[in-house]
Amino acid sequence: MSDTSKLPQSSQRPKLPPFDPGDPIGIDDLLAPEDLAVRETVRAWAADRVLPHIADWYERGELPGIRELARELGSIGALGMSLEGYGCAGASAVQYGLACLELEAADSGIRSLVSVQGSLAMYAIHRFGSEEQKRRWLPGMASGEIIGCFGLTEPDHGSDPAGMRTYAKKDGADWVLTGRKMWITNGSVAGVAVVWAQTDDGIRGFVVPTDAAGFSAPEIKHKWSLRASVTSELVMDEVRLPADAVLPEVTGLxxxxxxxxxxxxxxxxxxxxxxxxxxxxxxxxxxxxxxxxxxxxxxxxxxxxxxxxxxxxxxxxxxxxxxxxxxxxxxxxxxxxxxxxxxxxxxxxxxxxxxxxxxxxxxxxxxxxxxxxxxxxxxxxxxxxxxxxxxxxxxxxxxxxxxxx
Incomplete structure (x- = not known):
């Protein structure tokens, strides 16, 4: 015979919260106050700076004021936000994810701007770069003063990057970089490009200032997707780089x-x-x-x-x-x-x-x-x-x- 004397009385049971149509399974209960604060900061920024204009930007096929937007995103800590040091916010992965959700709720192009800046260009330098490279580039990228891009995909090599044709050869102490990259977010507005290339020693990454002689980034037009985003080709025509342009901490794919x-x-x-x-x-x-x-x-x-x-x-x-x-x-x-x-x-x-x-x-x-x-x-x-x-x-x-x- 079961003992029901130890069961909680109905008056002692916790009262169920009301059903929230915006959070029907209570995911917000998993979030810390700091997580919610990050989410609200990014949501408010997007509501103020993107949502009133995004339909017009999309229809026109451009992202005007991208440099100003980048600086504003830097000011709220959204650029390279999960990285530590060098002006980065050092946020958790969950907080970075919540920021991405709010940015893409405004438009995928805005999230792409942040993702390429932080998770590709800055991440590559932060994880594989020299201390000198980190100090030179990351603080300006975290603040949005410098926009970065990431060159991997090529016109004939997308899903198979091992077949890339972009090549860097040694010439004395320098490197000479030649090749093309395609579908590069932020390319024509970037101040620095992380470019991956074949070398005699395998695939290497190079930190390339976009004002280097022989580097150009023509913008890709006539897109019917990601229209409020800067998408470019990268063209490297014998771009001469110093020895310290190579990312020293990684070789290979x-x-x-x-x-x-x-x-x-x-x-x-x-x-x-x-x-x-x-x-x-x-x-x-x-x-x-x-x-x-x-x-x-x-x-x-x-x-x-x-x-x-x-x-x-x-x-x-x-x-x-x-x-x-x-x-x-x-x-x-x-x-x-x-x-x-x-x-x-x-x-x-x-x-x-x-x-x-x-x-x-x-x-x-x-x-x-x-x-x-x-x-x-x-x-x-x-x-x-x-x-x-x-x-x-x-x-x-x-x-x-x-x-x-």
Missing amino acids: KGPLSCLSHARYGIVWGAMGAARASFEAAVDYAKTREQFGRPIGGFQLTQAKLADMAVELHKGILLAHHLGQRMDAGRLRPEQVSFGKLNNVREAIEICRTSRTILGANGISLEYPVMRHATNLESVLTYEGTVEMHQLVLGKALTGLDAFR
């Missing part, structure tokens, strides 16, 4: 790939920001748009769409948070980052597309954020690792068999 893993982590969070903005637009629209005499949010099929989107959105945020905790504990593996990017970007695109169906014809208008986020995510889906590449990373991890070649 593990250098750029570790940088990409760090940047992909930010995408795991960022994609959920784009999804959240689209989902919130759909919910608001469904509650006010009337058909057949009542709001469409009162119809079963619309509610089913909203419920399914909410489930995938918050599962994705929960996954991002879990990976962030693993990164903070030094336990995040590249395969786990692939898991996150594969799932979250794929689900984010589906949320945007489903949101568009709720908005109907209005869903294609720039008066609403949905189509802008959907088209941006088409780029996010394939940059820093296509769906197929992340599937094969996971396939190899699951089976122990390499299907890449």
